[in-house]
Amino acid sequence: KQEVTQIPAALSVPEGENLVLNCSFTDSAIYNLQWFRQDPGKGLTSLLLIQSSQREQTSGRLNASLDKSSGRSTLYIAASQPGDSATYLCAVTTGGTSYGKLTFGQGTILTVHP
Amino acid sequence: KAGVTQTPRYLIKTRGQQVTLSCSPISGHRSVSWYQQTPGQGLQFLFEYFSETQRNKGNFPGRFSGRQFSNSRSEMNVSTLELGDSALYLCASISGRGTGELFFGEGSRLTVL
Numbered sequence: 001k002q003e004v005t006q007i008p009a010a011l012s013v014p015e016g017e018n019l020v021l022n023c024s025f026t027d028s029a030i031y032n033l034q035w036f037r038q039d040p041g042k043g044l045t046s047l048l049l050i051q052s053s054q055r056e057q058t059s060g061r062l063n064a065s066l067d068k069s070s071g072r073s074t075l076y077i078a079a080s081q082p083g084d085s086a087t088y089l090c091a092v093t094t095g096g097t098s099y100g101k102l103t104f105g106q107g108t109i110l111t112v113h114p
Numbered sequence: 115k116a117g118v119t120q121t122p123r124y125l126i127k128t129r130g131q132q133v134t135l136s137c138s139p140i141s142g143h144r145s146v147s148w149y150q151q152t153p154g155q156g157l158q159f160l161f162e163y164f165s166e167t168q169r170n171k172g173n174f175p176g177r178f179s180g181r182q183f184s185n186s187r188s189e190m191n192v193s194t195l196e197l198g199d200s201a202l203y204l205c206a207s208i209s210g211r212g213t214g215e216l217f218f219g220e221g222s223r224l225t226v227l
Contacts, residue, residue: 032214043118043204044218051213089157099214100147100162100206101170107156 002027006090006105013080013112021075021108023090028068030092034102035064035075038087047088048075080112116141118207118219126225132193135222137205139186145169145208146188147216148180152201160203163188192224200226 003026013019023033032051036044048057048064050073056065063076073090087109091102119138127133139146148160159172163182180190192199202223206216 034216036218041202041223043120043220044206046215046217049213049215091157093214098162098170100145100164100208100216101159101172102147102149102157102216103159104157 002030002092002094002103004090004092004103004105006088006108008108009106010109011111013110015080015082015112015114017080017112018076018078019080019110021077021088021090021110023073023075023105025071025073025092025103027094028071029094030068031094031099033064033066033073033090033092035062035073036089036091038089038107044089077110080110082112082114084112085110118205118217120203120205120219120222122222123220124223124225126227127195128227129195129197131195132191133195133224134189134191135203135205135224137188137190137207137219139188139205139207140217143207143210143217144186145210146182146186147206147208148188148190149204149206150174150201151204151221157204160190162208195226197226200224 007022035047050066061078087107089107091104145164147162162170182188202221204221206218209215
């Protein structure tokens with residue numbers, strides 16, 4: 001059974017700091033890994049999608065890496081801003097007929113203070 | 115391009131009642147997944163539909179059911195509501211480009227009293 005763990009559970013940083021969020025999964029037979037952002041009481045916003053054959057993806061100040069063999073992914077946020085405050089979730093899927101069946105981590109609650 | 119639309123956004127029910135939630139996926143997307151989010155259990159997979167067929171089902175009791183219509187819109191139903199069913203129910207529309215990328219709606223917040 002796939003299990004996804006995110007460390008740390010919560011993180012508080014001053015504005016401008018670069019930071020790294022970690023995600024690990026137990027079964028390396030994944031199809032892809034997605035990072036999401038969730039604001040309080042809202043749905044999930046897709047940030048980055050990494051296919052199993054890829055090593056990293058970048059979007060603006062965000063960079064996500066994937067090491068499938070070791071079961072790890074990191075989300076790097078450069079020059080953090082108060083608007084980055086949210087819960088960050090990673091999720092993996094095994095693909096095949098299970099594209100829509102994601103296994104989520106518990107999330108990292110990020111607070112960026114001015 | 116419109117996103118995923120879920121209705122209703124908020125609802126309050128009492129124990130024993132039933133509820134139906136609706137989800138309209140992104141235009142052109144034929145797959146839909148449903149998730150339950152609670153503070154204690156996090157995000158848990160309920161079911162996935164593709165072209166009106168249930169493709170996967172999570173580990174939930176039979177009180178939880180769903181369906182998908184020919185226009186790809188989906189509904190989920192929870193019968194005989196329990197207090198523990200209080201949660202945010204999220205629907206995701208799945209990209210048909212083979213990437214497996216999911217796009218989520220804002221969710222339906224269900225409170226069971």
